[in-house]
Amino acid sequence: MAYQYTKPVIKRILLLFVIIFISLDITSCKLSKKKENNVQSFLEDELKEAETKGSKCALKKINVKSVNQIRWTKTAKEVIPCAIKLLAENKNDGFIWSVLGTLYDNADQSTDANFCFKQAARLTGKITPFIKQWNYLGPFVIGKTEFDGDPVEAYGGIYNVSKYREHKNQKFYSEFSPGGEITWQVYNQRQPKDVMKIAPTVNWNELINTLSSMGITEWQGWVVGEFSLNDDRQNVALQCLGHHTIYVDGIPVTGDVYHRNQFFFGLQLNRGLHTIYVRLRGKVGANLMCSLQVKQVPFEVLNPHYLPDIVDGHVFGKHIAIPVANYHFSKWIKISKIKLVDQSHGNDITFELLNQVNIAPGQILPVNIVFELSEILPCENIQLKLKLMTSEGNKDFLVNLRCRKLKESFLFTFLDHDGSVQHAAAIYPLSDCMGESCPVVLTLHGTTVPPQNQADSYKYMVDKEFVYGVNGAWLLAPTRHGAHNWEGPGVLTAMTALDTLAKLTDEYSWLTIKADQERVIFAGHSMGGHGALNLATHYPDRALALISLAGWIKKEEYGDSNLFFRHDIAASHVDPGVKFIMESSITENDVDRHVSNLKHVPVLIRTGAADKTVPPFYLRRMYRLLREIGAMVNYTEPEGKEHWWWDTKDTNDGGVVNDKYIRDFTTKALEQKLGYCRDDNCKQVSDNKYSKQDYSFTYTCVNPAFGEGLQGFQIIQQVTPFRLSQIKGALKDDTMVVDTTNVLRFSYRKNNSKLSQFKSLQVDGSSVKNLEDKLKISSTVYFCKNTDAWEVCTEDLEDSRGPSSYGPARRVAEKKFYIVIGTQDPKAAVYIQKFAVYIANLFFLTSDTPAVVIKDEELEIDQIENSNLIIIGSPKQNSRTEMYINKIPVEVKDSSFSLSNCKFSDPRSGLLTLAPKGKDNLALVLMSNSYEGLYDVISLATPTIPPMTRSPFSNLLPDYVVTGPEYGLKGPGGFLCTGFWGNSWEYRMDISSCVC
Template sequence: MIKQNLYAKIAGFLLLAAISTQNIPAQNIVTIFGQEKVEKTEEGEVSHNFRNGFLLPGGTNPGTLFNGQDMIAWMYATGNFITPKDGAAIGYSYPNMDGQVEDSYLRWLAQSKGENAMKLLPQWTWTAMDADSTGLFKRPELRSAFLYTSYDSPKEQIVLLETTGGTRTYVNGMPHEGDHYDFGYTLTPIKLKKGLNEFVYTPGRFGKVASKLVKPEKPVMFTKRDMTIPDIIIGENDSKWAAIRVINTTEKPLQGLTIRATFADGRKEEYKTQDIMPLTVRKVKYKIPAPANNNGSEGGNIIAKIELLDKSGKIIDQTDVEFRQVLPSVHHERTFISQIDGSVQYYSVAPAIRKNTGETKAMVLSVHGAGVEARNQARAYSSKDWTDIIAATNRRPYGFNWEEWGRIDGLEVLEEAKRVFQPDKSKIYLTGHSMGGHGSWFLGTTYPDKFAAVAPCAGYPDIASYGRGKGDAMHDDNSTYDAFKRGGNGGRVVSLAKNLKQSGVYIFHGSADSVVSPSNARRMREVLGKFHPDFCYYEYPGGEHWFGNHSVDWNPIFEFFSRHSIPEAKDVKEIDFHTASPAISPTDYWIKVEQQIKPFDFSNVQACLDKDTIQVIKIDNVALLVLDIPSLMLESKQIAVNIAGQTLSVPTDKEAIFALENDKWQVKGEVNLKHKYSGRYGGFKNAYGNNVVFVYSTKGTAQENEWYQNKARFDAETFYYRGNGSIDVIPDTEYTVAKYADRNVVIYGNKDNNRAWPLLLKNSPIQVGKGMITADGKTFTGDDLGTYFVYPHPNSNTASVGVVAGTGDAGMRATSPNNYISGITGFPDLMIYRADALKNGLTGMEAAGYFDNDWTLTNKDF
């Protein structure tokens, strides 16, 4: 998707010597009994290391905006998977691939076996491969090749699968999250069957895979890998949020759990934490009590005993966790609860120098580069006397490229930090490095009224133009796939760049940057030069991608920031607002776009305030517009709004709502919350938010129930891995509207096998059942149909319902990829596709597009 070596290079630049507060991997322990060596991890004894396998080169054709193409997923979905043998050929290929295999594999073959070997090579050929002496399967072609291993189990048993390297792992055909960023904390409880068990690892970004099976020490236990823990701030006497993972290797859910945290001085706090589904590892939250006498001037580490209790109060497991205790003047970490999924997230602080407690300062939001923790980002800055510097996490070191859930994380951190530090609201700024340079461009263009000035460092504007996914070519070759391009418009910084003209911009880049070319900065200099009255540009002579802390802690940037302020709404007389979707960015000062004519296409509103008149000079692709008239603090009781040749008079004591109906603008009394609006607008990916709960089917066949339970588990694993997430995953028998009121729901299954369907989707214009999908009168038949779509929750004005479903075995398995849990993919409101989409890409689509603003399909924008 992105340049394969980009993130690997970037990860080495930004102070990675510091140990992350989030990533505390367990080390393997070797115990010697006589001549035998028993390899152990903190979670149990290693029962098997995978040493032999088969390589299938060239099996993927990735794309940035959609799932790409996945030959293994297609073979599993359509029943074409055959246990590999050395030299066995796969008689299938992607369209327009001309029988070509991956170039890197051909080069390796020529070097190791001679030129003649290539002439004899059939397309899609499995080749035997052994791990090296360290247990690592490693070749460059593993960046784009599948790896197969197997294990002959003497009995049915539950083990932990620990892998590094692959994006996902198919275990006997069931998908699970891999470890493609080499974080080193992937643990997957799996139930082995007696006899042959097959494992297929999809390509990873670093060209290596290691895999082992671990016999769990306990059926339920803590693991200290990847904890989220706060610092304890001296002088602050409130409890803090923390999170730790619990492994459930049983086939029953863990419910009614409590976590008790106790300090040596006797202070304790109990918290009833989240439930945990069968055969999973979930990161659950708990509270750390404020230690006694926390008003001294000395820091130091303190240890808390963390206990896991069942519903009867019995201790299941316990461990010790060390917390850092620091003064508020020291760089430190804080935690909060995310509204995306109720999980614990953290941010880091480079605090301002304060002579007196409570001094009002400015605030800078700094967004980190790929592979960099927020903790390390904050420590690249020295403390300033006039501003706090807040480093958000993007949910993970790679996370979501500061788009989608990374974007939301940045906004959540900003709001939480404002609550804690109470800054001058007119002195809020944005900067970031590398991927965070992109984040600065993206967040700055998307939220132009939130920042007084923006400073992208070593950044690139658009992901789509920066990537190289071969699968994206089809988006440009055929207008049929316009829905997917529109779905990704939120990240098109260049198309939204005019939003930046109301903020100061400082572009900073090394002239010798070989990771992110300075051509990206020069391109934006050219773009801004056509309209922007207030930007600076500086290339650091000879500067590589990272040339020391001044790669971000650059004094001229902070001097530039100090000269800029966010005006009050009443002082903003002109607005030129661009947005790709109200779901992402609806507001700019006193203008709010609630609906578009064409969803996820670009909208533009140009307006000016002239005494007691608002002139809407230009309005494109807007169906519902709201003007925040009270924020203008006008003296008159009425104001005239000239819009598209019409003059409409509205009172100044409330918001003015204008709807486009039959090509005429009408004044409305309220926004219809049952229709699309900025708080619930669509785009399938937006179902994965608002404290979402996953609900899997139990009413189908045993095969269907197993698949949908695993699919929901897999999506939760992926959201955890990519986004430090913690999702409630429940069977349909446990779901009630009252218990999960106003929360988003993702249903895994269809109307025939998921009991929650009639509660939430009986009035949906899309119905999915055995062998058939109907969409507003159109019927699609076959057992190989899969679908994703989003629809409003019938009992809520804010919640949405997402659907992941198939019409039969092939259709439900066609839903196995989950690249909708990615910051840069473009997924419209609805998609209906054949299983062959896994092999053929978007040409396998039957229908895709968007609901109308009233959530019907009347306009056929699909």
């Protein structure tokens, strides 16, 4: 029964509500008045106290700008009276309360600071959610290297220059500005999600035309802004989209250049004002959006970037990488266990951690987990609820696995060369291979193309139905996040995917057709076209054929993305010897330099005649070079076709990567099997593959660490590392006659090619005796040069360098590695840990690589036995540094270090160097004479080529680099020494730029 009220009752109730409301309002007004009186009293008392102590405001005009001018350059005692007066006129401005609170903290007046921050928190919250005013200085010219110079360094660097950003007549100098002068400008941000768009007023068209260069449109500059944190011990997180590195109070923090939005990075900050510095790098314009949060949880489980598919109810690849972000202001988080909470259908899938790991404060680490199916599942998508168990609590998260039919393209994951979880797409062969395992068409995608899209582009229509895949071959489309250009980590990921596909198909009994990783057609489009050339030139003994579509030759000559010392600040300063060393560290990826390795590989290269993205010029050059060496090459330029097309002659005929022309070439290459034979006498090889005049080869190599050799020959060691080496061979009757250039050690492994069907071997005029007997004992025979003669030797290199221990610096990340931080100096340990977290986050953001950070005192030898190390800190700062520095000609003293006879004693000198870690592993040591020097060395990890980024240390860095006091201003022009270690880790003048 509903209640019924009479009108008088209703009136009394309404009157009561009015009285309560008025009372609350009066109470609120009284409290507000009390707070206002408290604030007014506080400000009056503080001003009197300051003046009593002799501190008076010297400003004639008090406003935000004038107070900023003095607070960035004067002591807290001098600024406090001015800040109080400013606040008296702006009592409801939370940011100014934070300003005064910070001044009191700096003056050790914590009680007064507490009051100010309490007011600030009441008005603006615990943290400034975004920066309202940015000060911008630029544009300046910049080059394409990761570490070009900064013109602001000539005036003390951004941390000094920005103190005067509110002053008039602050002039700087730039080639971009008419008259050659630029000044600070102000950009205001109104809303948290507003994108700050920096568009320098430059006549770009004039520059492009007069300099005949698109590269000139890239520029650098700085933006600076402040935010306030109004409470201590907060889990502060920062996200900056559009740029790879942000500096918070001078400490580098990783930004998200890829705009993936889910990544915030934890900061370890005390209450007060903090400054963000962003070294902008833009092309015509630049965008930036930074957000700040106080996280209510100490960690977060983020969405995985990719997941494996279930294939016909079976597991195909069992690895998943789950990114975990540690936002805690001080604690490391231990990941201890993964547990299945719920599953949509089928018997429970089992999950376990690959390893227990600790995540440093501020770090995002992909945590690797593995899973197994106990039985075949129905081919339906599976919803899973998992629980991650940590030292800071547990977190549930969802994972959805889709199921794909065997005849469809599917994704699988695998554990890569560097310990990361990567993924690839694959398609089962359209037909079997007569009872044998099937070759693999390894197809590499262009920029931003997902692997499944690449795989599914291998289609054509038959009777109104698309047919996907390749007859008589597995189709494999690997991928790797980041701007690797199918070089370095990209190449190794592709080859690991290939080997994994063969391993998994061999293990899984439910697959009747296996994959053969030794018989490969390397293919690719655009960036993938370059990748196909790169893989085929370095793994030619696996190559059945090569298909490069719309590819380019070397990144430094393609477009304007990687110009080598063209517009750089460093170009005015760099020593020619430094340029030689830097270029030598990337020459291994110049496919034209390695073209001789393709002489006996059938090649198809094609580019659209109207392609403006990758002009036909590049593949025309490859066509010329291939013809010059007598290679079997097919080259076409379809009229009117641009960079990509779906239809070559007919609708849905396979298009750019899979039309009839390419399918016919592929079929022929698969049937021919590269002249391989199956009987002992090799009588079945057709004469159209090897004619009498081409029973010869030239194997070219720049870095023995990259690739597998040619015709069974592999260079193991060079006379002069990182210089061109060659083995030229010619089959004369039953003898292989070999001449070598810059080769100190090589190996030979017999294979099934025609050029391997010899009975005796002659090297540089010396005959090798009993070769066939030696090959019966071991499948691989090693040869060493002793003075002028060659002799058979063992595989053991003892303490000298070879493929597993050659540089350059980037090779430290070409297998699983740890970042070891020094803890021996408590003051230095703070910034060393932050530097390590920055590098670790860079590896994750740029290439999905897990970089575990570990303290020197917690490192266990068994844990790192087969791993590489990045070691941060000098011997006094890091207990692990000395054992590796002692293995190379570097001597460290109290305030200096020496490399051979060169001594570096300037406080801002820093060293990056490889050192041996056992026979087959590497350590990369980062150390310096000071904080500033270490800051410079850490910056060598900084990635570029926006809007993408390369992996840290992956470009232009040799075995060692010494940075000097002018490195910040001159970039590589400030390198004091660069070079490569010799075969016994000795210093060599011929492969060093040092002049001392």
